[in-house]
Amino acid sequence: MAADQAEPVQDEAVRDGKRRRKGGGDPLAGLDRERLAALLGGLVSRPGEASGDLPAEEPAGDRPENPAPAPADNFVSAEPVSVEPVSAEAASVEAEPAQTEPAPMIESVVSEQAAPDPRPAVGEPVHIQEDTRVTALNAALRRDPRDAEAALAMAAIHQSRGLHEQAISQLLETRDFLPESVPVAIALGRAYGLAGAYGPAEVEFDRALRLEPDNPAALQELGIAVGKKGLYEEAIAHLRRAISRSDAEARAHYYLGFFLNHLDRIDEAAQAFERAIETDPACERAYYHLGIIWDRKGRNERAREMYRQAREVAAATRQARAARG
Numbered sequence: 001m002a003a004d005q006a007e008p009v010q011d012e013a014v015r016d017g018k019r020r021r022k023g024g025g026d027p028l029a030g031l032d033r034e035r036l037a038a039l040l041g042g043l044v045s046r047p048g049e050a051s052g053d054l055p056a057e058e059p060a061g062d063r064p065e066n067p068a069p070a071p072a073d074n075f076v077s078a079e080p081v082s083v084e085p086v087s088a089e090a091a092s093v094e095a096e097p098a099q100t101e102p103a104p105m106i107e108s109v110v111s112e113q114a115a116p117d118p119r120p121a122v123g124e125p126v127h128i129q130e131d132t133r134v135t136a137l138n139a140a141l142r143r144d145p146r147d148a149e150a151a152l153a154m155a156a157i158h159q160s161r162g163l164h165e166q167a168i169s170q171l172l173e174t175r176d177f178l179p180e181s182v183p184v185a186i187a188l189g190r191a192y193g194l195a196g197a198y199g200p201a202e203v204e205f206d207r208a209l210r211l212e213p214d215n216p217a218a219l220q221e222l223g224i225a226v227g228k229k230g231l232y233e234e235a236i237a238h239l240r241r242a243i244s245r246s247d248a249e250a251r252a253h254y255y256l257g258f259f260l261n262h263l264d265r266i267d268e269a270a271q272a273f274e275r276a277i278e279t280d281p282a283c284e285r286a287y288y289h290l291g292i293i294w295d296r297k298g299r300n301e302r303a304r305e306m307y308r309q310a311r312e313v314a315a316a317t318r319q320a321r322a323a324r325g
Contacts, residue, residue, distance in 0.1 A: 133157070146177045152187050164195040182208045186217050193225050201225045216246035224255050232259045250280030257289060266293050284313040 134157060140150040151174035158167035171188040178184050189204030205222035208215055219242035227235030239256040242249070257272030270293045276286040291306030 145173070148174060148178055148181055148184055152183060155187055155191060159191065159194060164191060167191040168195065180211055182212050182215060182218065185211070186215075186221060189218075189221055189225070193221070193228070198225050198229050214245055216242045216249070216252075219245070220249060220252045220255075223252070227255060227259045232262050235259045236263075248279060250276045250283045250286070253279060254283055254286050257286065261289060261293070266296060269293060282313055282317070284310045284317070287313065 134154065137150045137154045137157075140147050141154065144150075151170055155167040155170045158164070158170065168188065168191045171184060171191055175181070175184050175188055185204045185208040189201040189208070192198070192201035192204065202222065202225050205218050205225060208218035209222065212218065219238050223235045223238030223242060226238065236256060236259050239252050239259070242252050243256065246252075253272050253276035257269040257276060260266075260269035260272060270290060273286040273290040273293070276283045277290070287306045287310035291303045291310065294300070294303035294306060
């Protein structure tokens, strides 16, 4: 596990957090970008530089034997992404002939855990409401740096904007004040994961599980983190344990199906994707991957129905975003 390597760098980041508190009201004052860049494997950009591509939600290893490309899974763009054929280099085995072409997909709306919902109420445009809320949250954190609810909400807003460096910085500082907070450890682990730093993410989820060994959110996120490193069997074990303690998370069922599919255990994967849809009918990626499985089984009509539902969910997601401004 990456704990032995990640802890020394994290300790430096915690010391940076202590120095930042001396910088005044700005929670990012005095941020040591070199150390944070080392922690994130070089992902952190300096002011004025491009931040680079965001990491994909799904593992970057070889694709399973799927006759269609996986949906786009970007956490920022809400526009559909055109579907390209899977290349011979990207496929783990030779693709099956002539299958139904699925719909282009947008980012997932699978529910997230361990952080308050950052979305403001309907009214003014979202960016104005969020800026107002950021000001209020900054004021709350200046009054009480131990306000975990405000810190989690602030980090969630940063993440919704793709600002993973700021989210990590905020949560590191909060963890310095609340080292035994399980929600803060889980949120920090997820922030690392969204930045593609799966080693530090694993360390934080292990920290949460030392505090609460049966915490389903920590088990779920640890499973996702190790699965993205290609450790599918270990990931499946953690996810099954999480689901045995809380069966209501579509995210856990979706990733269980995704990792089972990577191991070509498609019947078990189909059951997991179906359970994800039952838990969250807006989980469009579950429809998509279920469609791929039905294609592989030769059930083309059923596959087309899954792709149709995936398109409808994606369209509804776009409309909801447009309505929020």
